[in-house]
Amino acid sequence: MAYWLLKSEPDVFGIDHLRKQKTSIWDGVRNYQARNNLMAMQEGDLAFFYHSSAESIGIVGLCKVIQTNLPDPTQFDPKSDYYDAKSTPENPRWWTVKVQFEQKYKGILSLETLKACFSPDDFILIRKGNRLSVIPVEEKVALEILEMAKKL
């Protein structure tokens, strides 16, 4: 089983949205590296939920991958911000997964804390200039984050 980190702006779709609706398709990703990470996900993988561009920045909860290799429906919708005219249902360009809410942490594992605990070599999230929104997390790092989350 692998671990991941999913970034989202809480104003748009935050941990509370996911908690309320229980599951969600992770749509709207339009970056090839992030898409490739989505395509590498397996059922049962766990993903940390990260709030970006917010008042409090950091990991706020946990979700689980429950369905993989889903074409992102927004790419076919001309009214969507994420519409891609070059994509067709026969040959979709953007694939994603469905996630299920697992847990909202009692507090936040702030970016500052994460920077203090991990090395950029071990954790892509804290590398300078990193903008990737779907990030693989090494097991070693993931297990430590899970422990840190218990103490919140």
Added chain:
DNA sequence: GCCAACGTTGGC
């Protein structure tokens, strides 16, 4: 294939 221009992300 190069690279300048432009758009976006995301922390501060």
Added chain:
DNA sequence: GCCAACGTTGGC
């Protein structure tokens, strides 16, 4: 709101 870093586009 600013701006550094990065990704994409398009002319050549």
